[in-house]
Amino acid sequence: MARSDAVNRELSDVLNELWKLDDNRLKPGKDYIISLQGKAGYVAKGSQARDMARQPLFSYVNEEKLRSIKSYSSFISLLDNYETSTGVTETVTKEELDENDRFLDAILETKVMQRAHSYLVSKAQSPPDLKKFKAQLYDIWFRLYHRDRSGGADSCGFEHVFVGETKFGKEITGFHNWIQFYLQEKLKNVDYKGYKAQDKDKPDENDHVLNLQFSWKTLVKPVGSCFIGVSPEFEVALFTIVFLMSKEKVTNTTVQVDEYLLELVVFRHGFSIGTSYPKLLSSNMHM
Template identity: 65%
Template sequence: MGWGCVFVLLALFTLSDAASSTVNQDLTNIFEELWKLDVNRLKAGTDYKISLQGKAGYVAPGSTSAVDHASSPLFSQVDETKLSSITTYAHFMKLLDNYERSTGVAERVTADEVTENNAFLDAILDTSVMKRAHRYLVDKGKSRSNLRQFKNQLHNMWFRLYHRDRNGGEDSSGFEHVFVGETKFGREIMGLHNWVQLYLQEKEKLLDYKGYKAKNKDLPDEDDHVLNVQFSWHGLVKPVASAFIGVSPEFEMAIFTILFLTSTEKTTTAVVNLDQYQLEMVVHRHGRSIGTAYPKLLSSNNRHL
């Protein structure tokens, strides 16, 4: 994703509230079902605690520094024992060190990494969340009912390697971009929209949370499951990053898979109501694979049910 895409992403974050008026009810309905089925979602204040601190300021794309409005980490506590005891999280975390961070450097997938990818897919396919997503896609004619074929479809969307930097080999994948994060030309953070990776990178002191991003009329709080944040990572700054907080990897895989497969547009956006939030869900395709995917928080009614 180059500079043009950066400006596109920034534009998406500055859309007016009028854009939130057209809600995709079909996607809202299935995403709400998946939300209720996500028994592996961690509970804010109990399984993890976050510290929002200050509101981050404007940072130009490509910046290497930003005023720090958060002297402490975003995650003040995470129950790692619980995290590692849940099968899907345990398999998910094994995948996070399987990638070269910089684009332009060809990925080399080892036999062990292939085994880890398969184990993760098997684990999420065994959850109620992904089983419901599969049924939805079959009903829409977007997937086959055969579980092995659906698993291959997921693998090709998320794990098949492709060229993101034309000067390198097969250097990226949907999973790497969305869940792990990558850098381009040493001047741009791309992707990294997963809360577990944010936490683990912060714990290793490789990521420095700079503050939250929000409109003054809709300030976040510590119970929110969707946040817009700013952070630095390996000497670069991500001006705005959006991520679900506390949700399971199978939930994220399910909703972005549905959004990807139910559209043929290069960039798909859909406004949905989910729990207490109104979100703009965004998926950008890279051929037959996912290029990027993330939620953009439009508003929250600050009710925590």
């Protein structure tokens, strides 16, 4: 599963199964409303971005669902567990370990993760035993490692992908999750600058994948990308499958999921995820 512009059919098939099983995915226009506004421009390294979106990206999210659905509420409890800056050694408390545990338990109860598990077992990439699979997920997403060699263990896959990090106080790395984006935007820590797309591929406000530009605190991410409205278990399942099905240090694979043609990117950091994100290539395609 190294780089290929051809659509990976087998992977697309299993990801479409996960898509259909994702009962906890929020519905655009009903459970959340986004406002795309203007198209973001090019940002030179170290310069400020021109704001092409006066309003926030999210104008509404059904927070009752974020509180009442176990995989969302347990996911949100993890977002304040990390030091943003790389090079700052992470201190993990007993309470935070318990929160990691509760999150993995919550997603393992979902049909999405159960199907991902059965697929990975069929490919001899995961153990059939659920406790051992949970331990495997823990290593992939929560085991701490050195991202900045100058300090102690300062990062993990979950922190990088879902929470976001800053590098040398100069750039945003990771931060590919819509729930974190919404919550940080609500706190006025995130300023959405506009969508990123080719003119012929202007996104739609009902799209579940978005390439975008934003600032976080004082730093700008010139191009970021994330799923919108999907459940935490869907993202964990999808990127875990791509990670385990490839032994490459960097995997880029093209898939067709629902109406979206995506490039899925996964960087390996030993037995853990270094980063992972979707890039929207085009939407409204027919399978």
